[in-house]
Amino acid sequence: MKKLLGVLLVLGCVVFLSPGCYTLKSTTIPPELKTINIGFFENNAQLVVPTLAQQFTEALKDRVRTTTRLSVVNNEANATMTGAIVDYRIAPFSIQATNNNVAPIAGASQLTISVHVKFVYSGEKPSEKMSFDQNFSKSETFTGDIAASEQTLIAKINKELVDDIINKAFDNW
Numbered sequence: 298m299k300k301l302l303g304v305l306l307v308l309g310c311v312v313f314l315s316p317g318c319y320t321l322k323s324t325t326i327p328p329e330l331k332t333i334n335i336g337f338f339e340n341n342a343q344l345v346v347p348t349l350a351q352q353f354t355e356a357l358k359d360r361v362r363t364t365t366r367l368s369v370v371n372n373e374a375n376a377t378m379t380g381a382i383v384d385y386r387i388a389p390f391s392i393q394a395t396n397n398n399v400a401p402i403a404g405a406s407q408l409t410i411s412v413h414v415k416f417v418y419s420g421e422k423p424s425e426k427m428s429f430d431q432n433f434s435k436s437e438t439f440t441g442d443i444a445a446s447e448q449t450l451i452a453k454i455n456k457e458l459v460d461d462i463i464n465k466a467f468d469n470w
Contacts, residue, residue: 326365326467329421333367334374338412342385349451350382353412356455360463376418378466383432384411390438406443409436410454416466433461 335358340350357378358369367376390407411434418427435457437450 326367327420330375330418331366331368332370332374333361333376333378334370334372335361336377336379338380338382340382340385342382342411344385344387346385346447346451349385349410352451353382353410353455353458356452356459357462360459364463365467376416376466378414378416378462380412380414382410383413384409384434387443405438405440407436407438408443408447408450408454409434410451410458412458412462414462414465416462427466429465431465433458433465435461 335354338350338354338357340346361367361369386409388407388409390405411432413430413432415430416428420426435454437454439446439450443450
């Protein structure tokens with residue numbers, strides 16, 4: 298058992314320290330890409346949650362810091378990621394029947410957050426140039442009053458959005 302663990306440890310070190318591209322959690326980044334500037338994602342949605350822009354921006358920066366070797370900088374960088382929160386919506390998801398001839402009510406609702414992201418990396422080699430300009434959207438269903446679960450839902454949706462954005466930016470090399 299100890300031999301197997303030792304072999305796995307050595308194999309893991311070889312994979313992570315191999316020359317060429319840096320790999321972490323299926324994310325491959327060219328060695329020339331060392332810094333990224335992640336701009337503040339303003340909340341341009343019609344319905345504005347005061348802390349959403351800061352929470353999303355920090356979640357994105359934290360994910361880059363913890364899962365890549367990239368340095369997040371506030372000035373000139375090898376790559377840039379900018380954007381905005383473009384939609385924050387709460388809508389009925391399912392209808393619940395009521396008694397006494399009262400109109401039906403929402404049995405469950407859905408919170409949807411959409412962000413627009415522009416990522417630009419002009420690598421030294423033509424094969425390393427990568428950019429995209431697209432919207433990402435995620436939803437979560439909930440029951441009851443939004444106030445009771447809003448921050449938990451926002452955190453979960455932010456994580457899913459950040460996962461999609463990181464995968465799009467760094468899994469295409």
